[in-house]
Amino acid sequence: MKKGIWWLQAGLAVVLTLFLIGVSVVGTLAFRPLYYADIEKLRIAETSGYSKEEIRRNYDALIDYNMAWSNGEFSFPSLPMSENGKTHFEEVKDIFDVFKYFALCGGILGAAGIVFMTRRREYRYLKMTAVVSFALPVVLAAFVAVCWDKVFVVFHKLFFRNDYWIFDSVTDPVITILPDEFFMHCALLIFGGIVSGAALCTVLYVVLRKRGQGNPENKGV
Numbered sequence: 605m606k607k608g609i610w611w612l613q614a615g616l617a618v619v620l621t622l623f624l625i626g627v628s629v630v631g632t633l634a635f636r637p638l639y640y641a642d643i644e645k646l647r648i649a650e651t652s653g654y655s656k657e658e659i660r661r662n663y664d665a666l667i668d669y670n671m672a673w674s675n676g677e678f679s680f681p682s683l684p685m686s687e688n689g690k691t692h693f694e695e696v697k698d699i700f701d702v703f704k705y706f707a708l709c710g711g712i713l714g715a716a717g718i719v720f721m722t723r724r725r726e727y728r729y730l731k732m733t734a735v736v737s738f739a740l741p742v743v744l745a746a747f748v749a750v751c752w753d754k755v756f757v758v759f760h761k762l763f764f765r766n767d768y769w770i771f772d773s774v775t776d777p778v779i780t781i782l783p784d785e786f787f788m789h790c791a792l793l794i795f796g797g798i799v800s801g802a803a804l805c806t807v808l809y810v811v812l813r814k815r816g817q818g819n820p821e822n823k824g825v
Contacts, residue, residue, distance in 0.1 A: 613726060617733040625703070629794055630704055653780070675697070686772070717729070730809035738802035738806075748791055
């Protein structure tokens with residue numbers, strides 16, 4: 605394989621990995637049935653003191669806000685919110701916006717790269733993408749399984765430059781309807797999405813090799 609093509613394939617693998625991460629994060633954010641199921645499983649209505657209907661209504665408002673591309677004013681339909689809480693949710697939306705751009709831009713650039721590589725019958729980028737995309741969630745999932753509480757704290761300290769994420773249930777009762785276990789379930793669903801993408805890349809790579817569609821230089825890779 606020519607050196608220039610190797611770097612192009614490595615670059616495409618990075619783009620596709622970011623695409624898989626973006627799609628998995630945004631897909632998990634949009635997958636409301638996960639939270640609806642956790643309302644029952646985690647007994648959120650009983651522990652929070654709010655009805656299931658009110659919980660769903662406020663959660664849906666939060667998801668609608670984070671899924672939107674615009675940065676309008678946010679407020680819960682029926683839950684009070686402090687200024688620090690409001691700032692935190694604005695910062696959370698900024699982070700989700702980054703993942704949305706990963707999904708959108710990664711999809712466009714990835715599609716262009718795939719067309720280019722397919723015309724050249726170069727497919728090593730699929731193997732590169734699979735390796736990176738599989739290793740990352742597996743390592744992180746191991747930490748989540750062993751010490752979720754520490755991972756949760758470290759995540760917030762890395763991505764937020766303040767302690768507004770530490771809610772007081774009196775001023776920000778939303779914390780009572782968003783238990784830590786729910787966020788762990790979200791993390792596992794994200795990891796599952798990324799691993800599924802890695803598995804798809806692996807299958808495509810193996811199939812294309814078996815069909816002999818790759819360049820002779822790629823044989824045995």
